[in-house]
Amino acid sequence: MASSASSFPSLPPDSVVAPCPAAKQPQVHWIEIELVAEDGSPIPWEMYTIAIPGRPPENGLLDEQGFARIEQIEKAGDCQVSFPNLDRAAVRFLEELPAKAAPTGPDGG
C-alpha cells in the first residue's frame, strides 16, 4: 500500500490516471478532390473552392498531383466543390473513390 500511494502522490481521489482507450473520440470527416486531364495525367495548381457546411469556404490550389484534401470536417454531408477559374463546359465529373492520402486524424480516412 505504501508503494502504490507513492505512485500517485499529487492526484486527488477519482482522478483519471490515463485516457481510456475505449472512450469515444469525436468523429471528424474529410474530403478529397482530384483534377486530371483526358489522358489521366494530373492538372496541377488549379484553384478550387470547397464550401463546407458550418464553416467558411476553403480556397486553395491543387498540388502538383492535381490533388487536395480537407480534414477536420465536423459534420458529414455534402460540400460544394467548385473550380472558379474554369468554365463548367471544360470540366467533367468522373467518379467517387476511396481516400488517396494517408489518414492523419482519428477518423482521417
Next chain:
Amino acid sequence: METKQIGPCDSIAGIAADSGHLPDTIWNHKTNARLKQDRENPYVLAEGDVITIPDKRPPTRPCATSLRHRFQRKAIPDVLNLQLLYEGKARAGLAYELEVAGQKLSGVTDKNGRLSKPVPPNAREAVLKLGKTESYRLQLSGMDPESTETGLRKRLVNLGFLRSVDASAEEFAEARCSFLLHLNEKNAEALPAKLRSSHGA
C-alpha cells in the same frame, strides 16, 4: 466578356487552355462567328485578329465527405497528328522520338505513316527524330492564313519551294510559279487553295 488580340503563336486551343474554357466554347461563340467564317481553322489565325473570350460559368458540384471526387479537365492535352511521307509514299513502321514540352515521347508510325501524340495545348515547337540521322524541328503554332502573304510564304518554305520566309519578292514570285508548275496548275488564283491542300492546313 473580354477580347484578346491574337499574337504570332496563338491558337484557340491555347487560349482556351489559358482561359479555362473548352476550345469549342470560344470558337463557336456568336461574337466570333465572323472570325470563324474567315479563318475556318482554329489553329490558323492571323496576328492581330481579335477574339472574344466569353465569361466563365464555374462548375459547382455537391460532393459527399469521406470520399475522393475525381474531375476531368476536357480538351487537355491536345493531340499532335503527323503523317510521314517519302516521295508521296507512307513511311510506315518507322521508329520515332518526339521531344515536346520537355517530354520525350516515342513510338512507331502506323501503316499510313501516321503518328498521334498528346501534347500541351500551348506547345510551341517539337523535335522529331527518326533513327540516328534525321531530326526535324517542328513549329506547332504560328501558321498564318493562306489569304495572307506570310501565310503563302510559310507554306512555300515548308513545302520546299522557297528558301526562307523573308526571301526577296523575286524569289517569292519564282516559288509561286514553281509550285503551280509542279501541280500542272495554270490558274494563278488557285494558289492559296492549292497551297492549303498540299500543306495540309
